[in-house]
Amino acid sequence: MDFIVAFLKKLPWISIGLFVGGLVLGLTWGYVISPVEFVDADPSYLRAELQEDYMRMAIDSYRLNQDPNLAVQRWKALGVGAQQAFGAIQANPKNTDPAVVQSYGELITNVLSGEPIPVEKTGLSIVQTATLGIGVIVLLGVLAYGGLYLYRLLGNRGSGEVTPTMQAVEMSRKAEKTNFEQLGLAPPITQTMTTYVLGDDLYDESFSIDTQAGEFMGEYGVGVSEAIGVGDPKKVTALEFWLFDKNDIKTATKVLMSRHAFNDPGIRARLEPKGELVLVEPQSQVLLETATLQLLATVVDLEYGKGPLPADSYFERITLELAIWPRQG
Template sequence: MMEMLRERLKNPIVAAVSGFILGLIIGLPILGWWLWPVRWVNAEPRHLRADLKTDYLCMVIDSYIKNQNQVNARARFELLGEDGQALLEGLKPGQCNLSESDINQFRAALQGPVLPLPAVTPGAEQPTTAPKTSGVTIVIVLCLVTLAVGGLLVYLLVFRRQRGGATPSVVSQAREYTRQAEPTDYAAQGQQPPISQFMTTYVLGDDLYDDSFSIDSPAGEFLGECGVGISDTIGVGEPKRVTALEVWLFDKNDYQTVTKVLMTPHAYNDPAIRQRLESKGELIQVEPGQRITLEANTLIMEAHVADLVLGGGALPPESYFERITIELSVWQKQA
């Protein structure tokens, strides 16, 4: 199951969608609801429950009776919105320790002209209103963080081959070699044409080389995936010297991915390297023009080494790939 998941994530579209879903999971339930839940503070009284609105109205009236500040009374009453007048009409004497006279004075303050405030005792400070903050700010910040994380994941997963590990010149070289490679004309050879045919090229310096392709039926049904990626390297320093490549085939109707390891002659004849790579799949010494068959439950793939250049230099001869172009042709098994 883990192998199947790993192979599926080699598809940039699948990886991008997975990254987006992961960003939503992290941003909404984990960050937004559990770790940093949004708390609404400083909401206006009009958003309170009915009983709390009544309590607020009582406090407004009590404050007016004590301070006779008609301006504040009107401003505070207006914060109740459309429900304010109905709440005032429903307020009964004795409720909240208010007398009928207190309620009538407050009604008169709302309807009458604004009267001057009582004289303020020197030295007394007028209460200041704390600046309002809103929980909306927290929501906006969380949304921005989620978008940033999702964007970063998409960038890393979809465009990772264009950053860091491979310079634009190396990538463009690989594309040019792929474009120049001539695909096999199976129909001209009297064979059934494949349902999918791909070409991929590795060039020394593409340290993140990992090409994958979606296999679809003529009707557009998803059947599986295939690809080529780096399996092992030799030596130290940069760029990496790739000594083995994995050619793989994933069949959606199979429980495992079929993998074969293409090795340079030096790697194939090195017992230590062979032992290290045996668990990945069948080991094959690469040769120019060779054709390798990978067979799954409902799919058959032929990997053709269309072009091959091996390197050595300071390392053993034919120990790493300078360049290799591989053609992948896929057929559906006949029922």
């Protein structure tokens, strides 16, 4: 009994009390006082079976009004759930005319990408199981990414050592952002500074694109694409930056290369499948475009590493300014 009392006295009751109180207060606020309300949400928020019903109505509407713009607009309204809903209808047309389903699918294929829309050959229960599995994988990926980010940021803080990630964060904070309005341009939707520093082997930054109303438009980011030499830390010779647009089926990507890598046929051959190859130079600018977005990357700061490897072959540090605008026209 005395052992139990002593153990209870050692527990951090104040911290536990604050945690439980904060949890109760947060749940009360989120579910009772100010619950989340969806207003004018698009069909992509519907459950899978309701998305399938929406797709059936879109196909039936296309049978009566064969407007390709309207058909594609309704397809895109379902977002990533469009292909799953269409595959379920292909596998089980029910009262939907299979000929119209095929015609609708061919239209979407031709207009969007020319890539075939996968045909679901299994029942909806398997689709639901696969969706659940994908959701679990995504959740684990998010948790792993969060853990890696914290490790990058705080890995050596306990010893008082300044990590490369901490140096990069400080450099990005001090870098001066471009005032695009003074240049006669509209202010970007979002504008971010990101810095790679030699030794940050896990460098991989990504950012969300949201409207002022909170509507999700896509994501963008930059990470390590290629390293040269052996040993630690990695000698990064190329970075790749990318732009994902929820209204586009493909992610736009370009590869930013050191001078040595850009002139090396072997490295170029390995990186060409990833996207357009671009030579990195101080103050140079590179543009990425998707269906509705454009990203302007500016090389704010660049310094090459000095060592036994070829000159200008890997980055000591590089700071990029990433700005996003809606694509006009």
